[in-house]
Amino acid sequence: MIVDHWVFADERPPDRVFHRHAEIEQLLRSLEPVTDGDRAEDVLIYGPSGVGKTTTAKHVLKNRIPYDHTDWTIVNSSKTRAGILHEAIIKHPTDTAVAPNTAADELAATLRRVVDRPYVVILDEADTIRDLSVLRDLYEVPTLSVVAIVHNHREWLARLDQELQEFFSMRSQIEFQRYTTTELVDILEPRVEHGLEPDSITTDQLEWVADEVAGVARYGIQSVLAAAELAVERNHDRVREVDVRDGFDRARAKMRESNLRSLPFGPCVVYELLRLEGSGDWIAGTHIQDRYEDLGDRLYADRNQDPVSRRQVRNYLEKLQEYNLIEGRNETCWREYRVVDSALEAPIEIKLTVK
DNA sequence: TATCCACCGGAATTTATGGAAG
């Protein structure tokens, strides 16, 4: 049934980009000056997750711009001013060596010195950048241009200071909308063709998946894989309706599980506390904080760490929500939480002694 | 209705850690 898992991996770029023609053309127009060796126009790309923003930007830079005209890179692991400048320097083809703890001003100077022809820096997940003044540093590099990729462009622009805000508002903004069902089917089909045996899954079933995942490609791809996996486990010779139906849950569960595994010990403790105390029911935020305080050192008994403050427990709860592991309700006072999947255990062991 | 109080979460500040340069 499944002939190639890699086809479904998040990191795998698609063979071609579907249904982003208008967006590609618009991006190309902004980047056009680089073919004459000039600085490109800066671009703001926005839209929800999983709709091809990063994929499209990468595709355009990689395949649609002649390489001998332009250097480019994608920056997404760094969230601070110095981190972004550092990444932009070391990823520049001049291979400049620079220490990771250099002062930010110095990094900005180095970048200005090193870049002497068009250089496009893609700022992926730019809404998570802490210090947006880095945009000014980048702007002060004569031939450097920025492609910023964000979820909410209004919020992002609001965080900029007056001058930068005006600057970016004047530049081209490209909106990416959710894929329609038929568009998403076109995206799923080549993966199915290369990743599964022929006739493993019907077009109707793909349409169902595309519809269910509301235009989010990543979720759709994982759902197809999950359905195929279930079919294999159940000895079905092709994907059946029940496999598709259960595939959605499995896909979500897998995404949650990998999220949970990526979290450090502290948030895991709070997660596990909430899971064991609540068994799926809503629990007052204060109660979790109380329990955490009561248990105190015992939670960290076999670790070289101390328990953290109540405030930090609240930060953990917020983080767990971002990762879709828990839900919260009541915005102001009397906040309550519950785990999304009470069967999902954190990869740690804690003992809940007397209540 | 007026006052009180616990809680939430934003923002500023401190702490822990680590690499590089002097």
Add this chain to the structure above:
DNA sequence: CTTCCATAAATTCCGGTGGATA
């Protein structure tokens, strides 16, 4: 070894909120 600069995590501070109490 000490100093400098960086980051991420944690703590401290505090204003807004809204139920509780008199």
